[in-house]
Amino acid sequence: MQIHLTDDASLVARCVAQPPDKGALNELISRYGRLVMQTITWVFRRYSAKDQDEIKDVFQEVFVSLFDGDCRKLKAYVPEKAGLGTYLMTIARTTAINALNRRRKGPVEPPENVIDEEEGFLPLENGEIMEKIKGLLVDFSPQERLFYHLYFEECMPPETIATVMGVAVDTIYSKKAKIVQKIKKGMRRVVAK
Numbered sequence: 001m002q003i004h005l006t007d008d009a010s011l012v013a014r015c016v017a018q019p020p021d022k023g024a025l026n027e028l029i030s031r032y033g034r035l036v037m038q039t040i041t042w043v044f045r046r047y048s049a050k051d052q053d054e055i056k057d058v059f060q061e062v063f064v065s066l067f068d069g070d071c072r073k074l075k076a077y078v079p080e081k082a083g084l085g086t087y088l089m090t091i092a093r094t095t096a097i098n099a100l101n102r103r104r105k106g107p108v109e110p111p112e113n114v115i116d117e118e119e120g121f122l123p124l125e126n127g128e129i130m131e132k133i134k135g136l137l138v139d140f141s142p143q144e145r146l147f148y149h150l151y152f153e154e155c156m157p158p159e160t161i162a163t164v165m166g167v168a169v170d171t172i173y174s175k176k177a178k179i180v181q182k183i184k185k186g187m188r189r190v191v192a193k
Contacts (some may be wrong), residue, residue: 008079008084011024011028011084012074012077012079014027015066015074016071016074016075028063028066029063031084032085032088035089035092036088038157039089039092039093040055040062040093040096042157042160043093043097043100044096047100054099054103058092058095058096062092062095085163085164089164133183136183139186143165144175144182146165147165147176150164150165151179158176
């Protein structure tokens with residue numbers, strides 16, 4: 001089911017209305033609950049935490065936080081900037097990382113992003129290489145830049161990226177291959193200079 005921005009905007013308007021539309025919360029959870037749960041689960045698995053009870057607690061925390069403070073987070077949603085699913089994924093990811101930080105009593109460091117040297121790349125923690133790759137992204141389409149950000153910088157699983165971008169999971173794998181080839185070609189040009 002393809003959700004349009006006007007659907008997202010009207011759903012949010014129904015959620016923040018006074019008095020609130022009682023069916024709006026149920027519709028919000030029905031539409032985006034699975035995506036929020038996948039995002040939280042992915043963050044927990046990424047950092048080797050698999051406590052199902054805590055994952056469920058964070059899921060509830062995400063939706064409660066949307067309505068806290070006179071629906072401050074829902075009112076902050078701007079449909080022109082992103083789909084509601086993307087916005088909720090960001091909140092879910094942040095809430096999950098915060099929960100892990102509370103548990104560990106220290107910040108959770110994201111894993112290093114590395115593109116395999118056998119593929120012709122150096123580790124991305126090298127600032128000079130990263131700057132060159134960022135320079136190459138200028139020539140990418142907006143959709144390719146979004147994919148690069150989600151896949152290589154946010155380290156999101158292909159299933160989640162497919163949901164965000166509204167494409168099949170198979171398309172994500174082919175898109176990754178095309179972008180890696182495009183970066184390789186661009187890096188060869190840069191290195192040759």
